Structure formats: C-alpha cells, structure tokens
Amino acid sequence: MPVSIRLPEDLDRRLDFLARQTGRTKTFYIRKALVERIDDLEDYYLAADVLERIRKGEENSYSSAEVRKDLGLDD
Numbered sequence: 001m002p003v004s005i006r007l008p009e010d011l012d013r014r015l016d017f018l019a020r021q022t023g024r025t026k027t028f029y030i031r032k033a034l035v036e037r038i039d040d041l042e043d044y045y046l047a048a049d050v051l052e053r054i055r056k057g058e059e060n061s062y063s064s065a066e067v068r069k070d071l072g073l074d075d
Helices: 009-022 026-055 064-070
Strands: none
Touching (some): 009 026
C-alpha cells in the first residue's frame, strides 16, 4: 500500500545525498529504517499506552507477589 510522508528539509537532503552516493533509492532507505525500528516503536508506544491506561485506572496491574501467589508458585 502506498504511503506518502513529508520529511524535514534537512533529512530529505541527507537521504537524497545517501541515495545518490550509493545508487539506491530513497525508498530503499526509508523502508530499511522502518523495518529496523518498527519493533522498538511498537514496544515503546504500546507500553506507553498501557501505562497511561493504568494511571487512569482503566487497566489492572498486579505485583509479582500477587501473580506468584495466584499461580501457586510460592508453595
């Protein structure tokens, strides 16, 4: 699916220079950067979302002691 993004001028210049110097496309480098970072972005933003729900009282959380007790691991 095609996606369109606007890059800051300085980043676009750097990306353009890299593409020209290496003979690859700007799309190649954008895709590569996204593939290499998407896991980190998902981890961070999804965790931040859960933390916000916990702070608002919309999500339950349990201590490790509670989990161990519920699972019968402290016996």
